[in-house]
Amino acid sequence: MNDIDKNARPGRTELSRRHLIKRAAGIGLLGTGFDRLMNVRWIDPVAAAAYDPKKYAGTKISILMVGGEGEDRAIADLVPELEAETGIKLEIQAPALGALIEKTFQIVKSDHSPFELISYLGFLTTQLVGAGGFEQLNTYVDSPDETPPDWDFKDFIPAAVKNVGIYDLKTHTKSGSAIYGVPGLESTSCIYFYRKDLLDAAGLKPAQTWEEFNSNAQKLHKAGVAGCSFIGANDPSLGLVDWFTRFITIGGTLMTGDPNGKDFRPHVDSPEGIAALQMLIDTLPFAPQNVTQYGFAENVDGFSTGKIAQMIFWATIAGPIFDKEKSLVADKTGTAVVPAAPGQKHRSILGGWGVGIPKNADPAKKAAAWRALTWLTSKKTNAYEVSKYQVSASRKSTFEDPDLVKRFPYLPASAKAITDAEVMTTAYIPEVFELNAALCVEFNKALIGGQDAKAACAAVQTQWEAILRKGGHLI
């Protein structure tokens, strides 16, 4: 048992990185891989000596990542520092989301990737990693020569690792111990934003349940301030954030069956599906008058200018909401995990990104790409991303950093939300965007009075079944 660290603290399993893979493989075979993988502590007493930060100095690495969401600016800021510390020259290409997705799919299917690192959306893990497009990273993770001693894989939020990092190519599930991507440069979920001052003045408490949320909305609604808001426009987040959060927290199950089989069946028209949409319809009188045209920007503007009392939203907006230069309510805002029906878990959708090395990248540059990847997903980089651009963090240490928590009080709620968040199961198939678009169109139509909740859910159910049949996921 010489692989067990003698200094291990009671209650924790601690072993060298070299033996971790052996154990992880065994754990994977036993079917309990992921939880155990994330519970071990990586101790590498000789790592610091073995690790040469300048080993790949002079190598040029290109990364393809999303533009306009903060991460690209953070990385661009840090390029000189990366080069100074590792000698690696980093080139960033950061197109908008749509172009990035298209380009990524083209690249992973081609013979040679012009990028050594690609950032991919968690929704696309199954389609990109599952299609064998990315290099397995365990060998690098396990090597003290290749991985900085303080990089600390277990510091990443386990849910984020599960969302973008691990994948079993045999069962095509997000399980096992094979690592293909590293969480980052952003991991996110949804949290509950509320106006502390308004709740206090009205003698109310932050909502724990949807009933309380709606009741608070009703009581706080007055001229100039809407009791609550949500994404009511035909916007992807109407489905992903507002409906899905309510749906799963009142006990709904979106899909049953096997995404790779022929029985992947939707349940949008289930009682929970209809009830979740009805909840949104019921809050219309206490929402901004034009909430059915409210997308991302309108809600952020509305909340930060003090016109909205509560809403469920992506944690990524907490940055501008808590920024005194951009928000009138920075000192008056509170955050918590999303409400849930009694007995249900307070959870929301899991979003975020992973970074991996395309399998078809230049083999001579893959080790250098790993070196750059560890630097870009390091504790220091993650803290910088949050500190400067309020990008939603991927590491536990960032969420727990006392200085950051002091500056950004939303971080604990955000950390809890990501930890308990749930992957939307439609993300397991390529038709995810088409499915969500159909859902948002019909739900928006219900919100503007074009149909009732039951008809809207039935319409979505019909369209989803047609899309799933066309894609071969449902007979």
Place this chain on the structure above:
Amino acid sequence: MGTQALAEGSGISAGWFGRRGAEAWLLLGPCLFYLATFAIFPLVYSLRLSFTDLTAAVGTGRWVGLKNYSDLLADPQFWNATKNSLIMVASAVTIQVVLGVALAMFFDLQLRGSSIVRGILALPMLITPIVVGVMWRALLNPDWGLINWAIARVGFEPPNWLGSVEMAMKTLVLVDVWQWTPFVVIIVYARLQALPHDVFEAAQIDGAGRISTFRHITLPLLMPAILFAGIFRAVDEFRSFDLIYGLTYGGPARTTTTLSFFSFQNGFQFHNYGYAAAVAYVMLLILVAGTTILLRYVQLRPGHTQ
């Protein structure tokens, strides 16, 4: 003297592969290369694409014959988009032509300052449609838009321009008319300036009134310009995409989703490239058929041709 005779006289071969032929190839070459690369190849490639199942994630680009086209015919969203496209073309072009002709006639009165107004009127045409879309979306914003503010200031309830099923298409047409009516004005006004004076003088001598002159002389003489402007606008309107992207994004409830937007969604949001290419080719077929019918109609009426 024909080219062949010239060539025979000078002893130079005038065929495509002779010396003159080489010169011809040299001169035509860049143009042919450009056409082949940027027009013919994309057309052929996208036609081929429309017979495959290519998607970004799992499509293999397998030949599926007419499946995409048969799927289209069974897709209610395709028919909804077709209906919206036809409504948009018919309403926007009709209003633009009627308004454009009226304004051109008005400017033809040559009132003081009309040249300045004409210049200002043409400005919307110079703005990129996506910018027009975003600009009008801001102007019509229900919370802080200038237009709603102005309507409310004079005591009326502002309409829900972009958020209501009943209003969205009307708003889209309104903005399109704002941007493109000047195009019709310019074409018709230019034609008005070129009309022969003697015909109008003869009509005046014969005692024709203003309305009668307009109906029996001005309008028939203007018809080629009006039809040109109308057909040009109809073709452009039919493939209009950027204004919709910027203004309504096809909503609400798909009421402004036109064929071009439907093709964009399938191609660049859902990554169903084969299906999107099929939509584009159906659009092309509708355009070719529509334009051919219109042009034939023009030729069949001698009074309308110049």
